[in-house]
Amino acid sequence: MLTPFGHECVPRRTIAAGIWWGLAYLSKAVALPLAGLATMGLAWLALHERGKPRREVTRRLGEIWLCLAVIAAPWVGVLSHHYGKFTFSTTGPIAHALAGPGEEARYHPAMVTLHRPEAGRVTQWEEPSRMAYRTWSPLESWASFSHQLDVMGGNAATIARWLGPVALGWLPGEANGPPQLRFIGFDLCGWTLVGMGAAWIALVRRRSRATARMWTWALLPVVGLGGLYLPFWVQREETRYFYPAFPFLWVLVVGTVGWLTRSARKARRRASRRICFWGAGLSFAIPALVWLGVALNGIPNPASRAAHELAVHVQSSDSHGPLAGSGQLPGGRTGLYLAFMLRESWLGDAALATPADFAAVGAQRVVVRRGSVQAEAFARDRDWQALPEVEGVASAVQLFHLMPMKSPARAK
Numbered sequence: 001m002l003t004p005f006g007h008e009c010v011p012r013r014t015i016a017a018g019i020w021w022g023l024a025y026l027s028k029a030v031a032l033p034l035a036g037l038a039t040m041g042l043a044w045l046a047l048h049e050r051g052k053p054r055r056e057v058t059r060r061l062g063e064i065w066l067c068l069a070v071i072a073a074p075w076v077g078v079l080s081h082h083y084g085k086f087t088f089s090t091t092g093p094i095a096h097a098l099a100g101p102g103e104e105a106r107y108h109p110a111m112v113t114l115h116r117p118e119a120g121r122v123t124q125w126e127e128p129s130r131m132a133y134r135t136w137s138p139l140e141s142w143a144s145f146s147h148q149l150d151v152m153g154g155n156a157a158t159i160a161r162w163l164g165p166v167a168l169g170w171l172p173g174e175a176n177g178p179p180q181l182r183f184i185g186f187d188l189c190g191w192t193l194v195g196m197g198a199a200w201i202a203l204v205r206r207r208s209r210a211t212a213r214m215w216t217w218a219l220l221p222v223v224g225l226g227g228l229y230l231p232f233w234v235q236r237e238e239t240r241y242f243y244p245a246f247p248f249l250w251v252l253v254v255g256t257v258g259w260l261t262r263s264a265r266k267a268r269r270r271a272s273r274r275i276c277f278w279g280a281g282l283s284f285a286i287p288a289l290v291w292l293g294v295a296l297n298g299i300p301n302p303a304s305r306a307a308h309e310l311a312v313h314v315q316s317s318d319s320h321g322p323l324a325g326s327g328q329l330p331g332g333r334t335g336l337y338l339a340f341m342l343r344e345s346w347l348g349d350a351a352l353a354t355p356a357d358f359a360a361v362g363a364q365r366v367v368v369r370r371g372s373v374q375a376e377a378f379a380r381d382r383d384w385q386a387l388p389e390v391e392g393v394a395s396a397v398q399l400f401h402l403m404p405m406k407s408p409a410r411a412k
Helices: 011-027 031-048 054-083 091-098 142-163 191-204 214-229 239-260 266-297 302-315 334-342 355-361 373-380
Strands: 168-171 180-183 365-369 384-386 397-402
Touching: 011 031, 011 054, 031 054, 031 214, 142 191, 142 214, 142 239, 191 214, 191 239, 191 266, 214 239, 239 266, 302 334, 302 397, 334 365, 365 373, 373 384, 373 397
Parallel strands: none
Antiparallel strands: 168 180, 365 397, 384 397
16 A cells, blocks of 8 residues: 555554655665655645544554654664764765765765775775765855755756656766667656656646545655755666655556546547556566666676776785775776775775875775876886786776885885
C-alpha cells in the first residue's frame, strides 16, 4: 500500500510504514527528512481530501514516526556521540558546500589537496567530513542567495530532462576515445512527465473528483525527493539518487492511464488501457534492459583498468610506500584505485603541486597523466624516477617513484 492514511485503521500498516522508513534511512540518510515530508503531506491529504478524523490521522502519524525512531535512533545516537552534536548524516552539509559559489567549491578537499589520511585509512575520502569544506549560506548575501537560486534552477532543469522523452546523454567512453550515448532518464517516452502532470491537474481540480483517487498521492514522495536535492549539485548522470522514486512514478503512470481513459466506452476503454499500459511498460523496461545488457557485458572503466595493469607491474617491483596523484582517466582517479589495490595510503592530489610538494607530504609514488605539465616536471626532477611504461590502458598515465636515497622515511 502507498500509505496507511487512506484505509481503515490497521495497526500493522502504520507499524510497517514506520519500519520501512527506518530501514530506508539506514540505507540512505535522505530518507529521514523525506519521511517527514511524505508522511506529513499524506496526512494532510487524508484530512482534506478524504475527510479522515484529525485524531485518527494524528495517531497514525505518531505511530509511523515512533516506529521510525525505534529503527533510526541507535544509529543517530552513534553518529551524535561520534561528532559531539546531534547528527543524523554528514552528507548534507558536504553536498551543500560543494554547491557553493566559485569553481573551487565544487571539489572535495580529499581529491584536490595533498594531505595525510588518518591512521588505518587508505584515503581520507573514507571520512570526508573531517576535512576543511568551505561552508556557506544562501542568506549571507544577495550574491549567495542568487547563486542558490541558480543552482536550484539548474537542478530543476536536469530533473525535468530526466522526465522528458528520449532522455539521452553523452557520457565518457574509453580512454582518449569518444563519449558514448547512454540513457540517463527515467523512461524512454516521457510517460513519467505525463503522469506527474496529470496527477498535479487531478489534485488541483477538485471538481473533477480525481482527488479521491489515491494514485495522485504518489506525487508527494516524488516531489519531496526532488525538492530535497534541489539546493545541492545534481549532475545529469546521477539518476541513481532518484531510484526510490521509480515505484511512485509507475503508480502515477498507471493511474494516469486509467484516469485519461475513464470516459471512453467499455470496450474501447479496455483496449485503450491495454495499449497504454504496454506502451508505458516498454518505455520503462527498454532503458532498464539496455543497462542490464551493458552491465552484464561490462561497463568500460579505463581508470580502474589502468590501475589494475599498474598494480600487476608494481607488485613485481621493489617500489613500495604511500601513493599520491590522480592520473585522471574516464571512470575516475587511477592513483586512488591503485592505492586501494596495493593497500597503501593515498595522499591526495593538487593540480599545481611540484615534485617537492609530493615528497614533503610523504609520497613515495605519484601517478600523473602522460604528457601533462606535472609529468614533465617529474621527468626533470632527479629525485624521481619513472617506472617503465606499461602497455594497455595504463600507457595513458605515468608512475614515478622517489629514489631510495632521497626518500625521507629511509633517510631516517
